[in-house]
Amino acid sequence: GQQVMQIPQYQHVQEGEDFTTYCNSSTTLSNIQWYKQRPGGHPVFLIQLVKSGEVKKQKRLTFQFGEAKKNSSLHITATQTTDVGTYFCAGPSEMTGNTGKLIFGQGTTLQVKP
Template sequence: GQQVMQIPQYQHVQEGEDFTTYCNSSTTLSNIQWYKQRPGGHPVFLIQLVKSGEVKKQKRLTFQFGEAKKNSSLHITATQTTDVGTYFCAGKLRSGGTASKLTFGTGTRLQVTL
């Protein structure tokens, strides 16, 4: 079954509210990537985290990799309508073979209204 789960599956916020999506793996990850997919579009790479406990920021977006490298989170501060889309985490499962095999999470769909 799916080895990388994301919660929540869907979230609806008002513009200006914060948003967080969580990514949880059943096995240790060597690294984690985050992608954004706009409605009707294709996934676009946002960032990669490699180190245990690593935190990276991109403007209003904060990405964190868990100490045990089995979970990650994406936090958006003061959401805007341009943040609408589905956010996916993707990682290389440490027990899953080669680095070429990215396993994607189930995704969190974010809806932002004025």
């Protein structure tokens, strides 16, 4: 079945350093979504990418969707302690489209040392 893999599983950075997490799917995705879960909280939607090669920015966060629509990345510039949490990517198989079940990656947990 469809699998979505994320690396790294954990990342510790010094405040001010950059951070990147990568998401790879075994199948082509109709779209890719990113969620953030703060410690003790629940996942909250960050962004959705739909087009091949799409790049979107939210302040210090840059999201990319690969040309083949099978991979994605989230890059945070100059991390802050407020960036701490677990970042999940998720997407439905292109075969099922937007009506298909979302498959989540295992998440990347970011720790930021002040």
